[in-house]
Amino acid sequence: QVQLVESGGGLVQPGGSLRLSCAASGLARNYYTIGWFRQAPGKEREGVSCISSRDGSRYYKDSVKGRFTISRDNATNTIYLLMNSLKPEDTAVYYCAHTVVYGTFPYLRPWRYSSWGQGTQVTVSS
Secondary structure: OOEEEEEOOEEEOOOOOEEEEEEEEOOOOOOEEEEEEEEOOOOOOEEEEEEEOOOOOEEEOHHHOOOEEEEEEOOOOEEEEEEOOOOHHHOEEEEEEEEEOOOOOOOOOHHHOOEEOOOEEEEEOO
């Protein structure tokens, strides 16, 4: 069973940076994707970025393109989300999630992901 543990959240001023980490265990040798999602109070969970295990393809929500970068360390099974130029609207609980890819690629659709971490709070405020 896949287990995911996020870390790295915190309070940062607008324009600042944070790097989130997602430590994954129980990963099998199959085609999967790991994504970062976020949920702000009163809003639906939304996809931020994801990365494919097959070829490292990366996908981003439009509003974070050019500011956020997803990466992975295969040696430690850790997925990172580097967030630069943070804005108050980036404030949310950030989750990483995993799914095995069957058929079409899941991209940033939360309902396609089956394993979730507990989340880490990111607050962007002056």
